[in-house]
Structure formats: C-alpha cells, structure tokens
Amino acid sequence: MKPIQTPDSAVAHFITFSCYQRRHLFRFPEHYDLFLNQLEKSRESNHFKVYAYVVMPNHVHLLIRFPESQTPSTTLRSLKRTTSFHLLNWYKRNNPEVYKYLSVKEGKRSVRRFWQAGVGYDHHVEGNERALREIIEYIHNNPVRSGMVELPEEWKWSSAGYWIDNHDGLVKISSPWDEE
Numbered sequence: 001m002k003p004i005q006t007p008d009s010a011v012a013h014f015i016t017f018s019c020y021q022r023r024h025l026f027r028f029p030e031h032y033d034l035f036l037n038q039l040e041k042s043r044e045s046n047h048f049k050v051y052a053y054v055v056m057p058n059h060v061h062l063l064i065r066f067p068e069s070q071t072p073s074t075t076l077r078s079l080k081r082t083t084s085f086h087l088l089n090w091y092k093r094n095n096p097e098v099y100k101y102l103s104v105k106e107g108k109r110s111v112r113r114f115w116q117a118g119v120g121y122d123h124h125v126e127g128n129e130r131a132l133r134e135i136i137e138y139i140h141n142n143p144v145r146s147g148m149v150e151l152p153e154e155w156k157w158s159s160a161g162y163w164i165d166n167h168d169g170l171v172k173i174s175s176p177w178d179e180e
C-alpha cells in the first residue's frame with residue numbers, strides 16, 4: 001500500500017471546526033457558498049491542496065495538505081476570521097435574534113463569535129491509502145448519517161461529486177494519488 005505522505009513529505013490534515021456552541025449557523029445556501037468561496041480563495045493564495053471537504057449546518061470537515069513552509073493554524077485562522085466577519089454581518093442585518101446569542105465576554109469586552117474558539121480538531125494523517133480513503137468516505141457520508149440526503153453526492157456543499165463523477169464544485173479538489 002502507498003503511504004499517504006506526498007513527495008515533499010507533508011502530511012495530510014483531517015481538520016474539524018465547529019460553529020459557536022455547535023449552533024446550526026449555516027442555514028442558507030449563501031452561507032455555505034460563502035464559506036466555500038473563501039476556502040477556494042485561501043487554497044489559491046496559500047497553495048494548499050484540498051482532498052475532501054463537507055460543510056454541515058454546525059461544523060466543517062476538511063482533508064487538506066499544506067506546503068511545508070505553512071502552518072495550518074495561521075491559514076485556518078485567516079479563513080475562519082474572514083468567513084466569521086461576513087456571516088456575523090449577515091446575521092446582524094438579517095437575523096438579530098440569532099446575532100445577539102453569538103456574544104461572548106473576553107475580559108471586559110464583549111465580542112461576537114461565529115466559530116467555536118480555538119483552531120478545532122487537527123489530526124495528522126500518516127498511514128496507508130486505505131486510511132485516507134476511509135477519512136474521505138467519512139467526510140462525504142456526514143450528510144447521509146445526519147439524514148440530510150440519501151447519497152453523499154446529493155449534498156451540494158461537499159467534495160463527494162469530485163470523487164464520484166470527477167467534477168469540482170466551488171473548491172478545486174486534488175487527489176493525493178495524482179501527486180506522485
């Protein structure tokens with residue numbers, strides 16, 4: 001079996017981060033699309049590879065590989081900050097009831113949060129092809145397990161379409177097996 005590590009020895013990262021208090025803050029198609037558009041912009045400007053993703057109502061799963069010169073936390077912090085800014089503004093304008101519950105005290109000041117504090121869960125994936133495929137399948141089956149769709153490719157905000165019929169959605173997908 002092939003190792004998951006790519007030629008430049010970078011490892012894949014299986015990353016999960018959640019909306020503040022695990023609330024269902026991705027409520028409308030434009031919320032999902034905004035996140036994925038920002039992910040694609042970040043992918044292009046930071047030159048990382050996206051192997052798989054899914055955006056759920058209250059969390060995101062990513063399987064990505066960063067260049068060795070890049071730290072995942074810096075890139076993800078920027079991605080989360082940008083999406084948080086836009087989505088909090090959306091809630092402020094369109095749903096002030098939800099917006100007021102996104103407040104948290106930091107010292108003496110009150111701030112709004114779209115994302116749960118911290119980077120999230122980051123699991124370094126080093127292993128064999130089977131392990132990587134299991135993670136990709138896990139990511140894509142998230143909407144199925146949640147009862148939102150019957151088949152992974154029916155969930156628009158996922159990379160399942162790439163893996164099933166080789167079409168990119170809003171984010172360009174790379175295959176770890178095409179890079180060697």
